[in-house]
Amino acid sequence: MLVVAAVPKPGEPVPDVAARSAALLIGTARQLIGQPGARLWGITAGVRESTDEAHLAGSAMWGLGRVLAGEQDDLWCGTIDLPGEGLPGADLAAVLLDVLRSDVREDVVAIRDGAAFASRLRRAESPATGDPVSCRPDGTYLITGGLGRLGLEVAAWLAGRGARRLILAGRQGLPPRSAWADPADPETRRRIDGVRALEARGMTVRVIGLDVADAGAAARELSPDATGLPPIAGVVHAAGVLEDRLATDVDEKSLRTVLRPKADGAWVLHRLFPPGSFDFMVLFSSCGQLLGLPGQATYGAANTFLDALAAHRPDTTSLGLTSWRGYGMAVNEATDRWLRSQGVTDISAAGAFSAWDRAARTGTGYVAVLRTVPLTEGQERGPLLRDLATGPETDGNRPSGGSFTGLSREELGNRVLRWCAPRSPMRCGSPPPPWTSAGP
Numbered sequence: 412m413l414v415v416a417a418v419p420k421p422g423e424p425v426p427d428v429a430a431r432s433a434a435l436l437i438g439t440a441r442q443l444i445g446q447p448g449a450r451l452w453g454i455t456a457g458v459r460e461s462t463d464e465a466h467l468a469g470s471a472m473w474g475l476g477r478v479l480a481g482e483q484d485d486l487w488c489g490t491i492d493l494p495g496e497g498l499p500g501a502d503l504a505a506v507l508l509d510v511l512r513s514d515v516r517e518d519v520v521a522i523r524d525g526a527a528f529a530s531r532l533r534r535a536e537s538p539a540t541g542d543p544v545s546c547r548p549d550g551t552y553l554i555t556g557g558l559g560r561l562g563l564e565v566a567a568w569l570a571g572r573g574a575r576r577l578i579l580a581g582r583q584g585l586p587p588r589s590a591w592a593d594p595a596d597p598e599t600r601r602r603i604d605g606v607r608a609l610e611a612r613g614m615t616v617r618v619i620g621l622d623v624a625d626a627g628a629a630a631r632e633l634s635p636d637a638t639g640l641p642p643i644a645g646v647v648h649a650a651g652v653l654e655d656r657l658a659t660d661v662d663e664k665s666l667r668t669v670l671r672p673k674a675d676g677a678w679v680l681h682r683l684f685p686p687g688s689f690d691f692m693v694l695f696s697s698c699g700q701l702l703g704l705p706g707q708a709t710y711g712a713a714n715t716f717l718d719a720l721a722a723h724r725p726d727t728t729s730l731g732l733t734s735w736r737g738y739g740m741a742v743n744e745a746t747d748r749w750l751r752s753q754g755v756t757d758i759s760a761a762g763a764f765s766a767w768d769r770a771a772r773t774g775t776g777y778v779a780v781l782r783t784v785p786l787t788e789g790q791e792r793g794p795l796l797r798d799l800a801t802g803p804e805t806d807g808n809r810p811s812g813g814s815f816t817g818l819s820r821e822e823l824g825n826r827v828l829r830w831c832a833p834r835s836p837m838r839c840g841s842p843p844p845p846w847t848s849a850g851p
């Protein structure tokens with residue numbers, strides 16, 4: 412068994428520590444491949460609550476570890492999240508050692524208050540008493556990845572919720588309007604048509620060419636002086652790239668490529684718009700890492716960073732989306748097959764928006780948005796989703812109290828409790844996500 416943890420260097424930016432931690436986990440996993448029965452634990456601190464910015468540094472390991480575990484038959488990988496504050500005491504060390512000595516096969520184990528917790532998804536059941544998503548007619552709404560497949564759908568949906576001014580940001584932007592009649596390729600045609608459709612609804616649309624991970628450019632391009640629009644009242648961060656490959660084939664460049672738009676980009680937005688700057692921020696994450704979707708190690712790492720940021724910020728929600736039926740980067744037969752093997756399938760665009768609305772109405776910081784389907788004979792869901800098949804969890808929040816010492820390895824594994832619900836119905840909900848929402 413090997414245990415790895417990345418120690419931040421003084422002044423190192425949080426997304427850089429996240430990338431370094433992920434690289435360390437991958438590098439260590441590579442060493443262990445081919446050693447039957449090998450076990451690898453990543454150690455993080457405070458990611459579950461992410462109360463402090465520094466806690467986000469370990470978050471990428473969560474998604475990466477889950478995918479690693481899904482890809483490798485002879486290597487098991489999980490993450491232990493230690494409390495974020497305070498010096499580790501004897502109690503903590505005892506529980507940590509017990510978990511390490513056990514055969515537990517949970518993707519993430521959080522040690523809190525002298526007990527070990529594993530996470531479970533459960534159906535969203537909290538009462539939706541708040542307001543649905545609404546936009547102010549005098550505000551401006553920024554969508555990163557706004558010209559992407561989902562970005563343009565989001566733009567149209569926000570228009571239906573009262574938005575009158577939109578900024579759509581992506582690296583490529585659009586050619587000058589004089590060239591719109593005869594675009595160079597079908598992708599540009601699609602983007603132009605999307606913008607025209609919004610304008611036909613009376614929307615003011617600014618398209619800006621922006622790499623959202625470039626802090627200087629973002630500060631320049633998104634200022635009201637540069638946009639000529641009222642201040643930004645809400646942000647949807649939907650920028651992302653996929654570069655699927657097995658975790659053991661991931662190199663520094665591919666890791667950085669996938670982390671850049673999501674983790675670095677979200678960090679830039681977080682710093683540019685501190686909590687309280689606007690009404691809401693919604694991060695487009697994915698549920699792929701929850702299912703250990705092979706090939707998506709880097710994508711999983713990037714998305715768990717988003718989930719942790721949503722736990723950190725009181726005004727932010729991360730949507731852990733399954734594939735949108737027929738849309739965008741997730742249109743992929745292999746992905747569909749894997750989802751089915753876990754008893755999960757895609758959602759409609761309407762289902763995704765309804766889950767977003769529900770998250771807004773319940774004030775939830777994280778929602779896994781997926782649809783469950785019956786498993787075929789012989790198939791089994793991973794631990795995280797197992798309770799979905801058997802109904803809602805009833806006693807998952809109860810700490811055990813008693814000591815872990817003197818138990819057999821199997822008993823130790825069984826003593827790991829389950830955490831299902833956020834400690835309050837609001838944003839301190841813990842990544843990995845406690846809720847699932849079933850779309851139509």
Ligand SMILES: NC(=O)c1ccc[n+]([C@@H]2O[C@H](COP(=O)([O-])OP(=O)(O)OC[C@H]3O[C@@H](n4cnc5c(N)ncnc54)[C@H](OP(=O)(O)O)[C@@H]3O)[C@@H](O)[C@H]2O)c1
Pocket residue numbers: 555556557558559560561562580581582583584621622623624648649650651652671672676695696697698731732733734735736738739740741742
């Ligand atoms: N499609 C799905 O079913 C699905 C499921 C789960 C989660 N998601 C998430 O939803 C988001 C949108 O997905 P999609 O399917 O619409 O993908 P998409 O069509 O590929 O759109 C992603 C957009 O992000 C932009 N982008 C990439 N890197 C950027 C950067 N550094 N700065 C600014 N913009 C950047 C790209 O535009 P440029 O190339 O011009 O920069 C692209 O238009 C992604 O974050 C994805 O992870 C999608």
